[in-house]
Amino acid sequence: MDAFFYVVPSLMIAMVLLAAARVVRRSLRLRSAWNSGLTAEARCLRTYTTTRGGGDSAVRTTLHHVYEFTTREGRPVRMEEAGGPSTVIEGDIVTVHYTAEHPELATAHAPARGKMAAGTVGLLVFFAVFIAFCVGFMVTYHQTFSA
Structure with a gap:
């Protein structure tokens, strides 16, 4: 049962990291097209x-x-x-x-470089907060229930 509280947040972190990679890739692709x-x-x-x-x-x-x-x-x-x-x-x-x-x-x-940058940074900050929450949850669970 303990593994559930580590596996689920880890999978959520993996999905968020994949989403972050897609956001960055799209941002770079648009910037490259606009700058060409x-x-x-x-x-x-x-x-x-x-x-x-x-x-x-x-x-x-x-x-x-x-x-x-x-x-x-x-x-x-x-x-x-x-x-x-x-x-x-x-x-x-x-x-x-x-x-x-x-x-x-x-x-x-x-071309809307400022709008794109703001959207990309905003999403990445949201993803970072989400990941921090998942890691905090796992650390708190570990400290509270394993000893």
């Missing part, structure tokens, strides 16, 4: 939504866009991005930012 200086005009081919939740939890809807553009080298690229503006509809032309190495990881989000 490479842009192209992309056509929105399709928009769709996905929903999660329901029942006892809140429903969360995410808007997705599928874009197609041509790189400076003439390579056609089709990419999908979640969380875009609801004002972009099929057929609209938008500017995408991409890197020469990975144009398929382009973004149609306008």
Whole structure:
């Protein structure tokens, strides 16, 4: 039974560390695309939504866009991005930012470095507090019930 109070918080910490890695990776990808200086005009081919939740939890809807553009080298690229503006509809032309190495990881989000940095730091602080709580719980349990 004691293992339960160590295994569960450890699994929660592992999941939070994976989420933190995803947040940092996305932040670096966006920053790289914005800083590359490479842009192209992309056509929105399709928009769709996905929903999660329901029942006892809140429903969360995410808007997705599928874009197609041509790189400076003439390579056609089709990419999908979640969380875009609801004002972009099929057929609209938008500017995408991409890197020469990975144009398929382009973004149609306008550069917002401060907003992105604040969001990334905020999430990482939240994750750190969560991890500290889990570690504190395990230490307190160990000190209280093992002796």
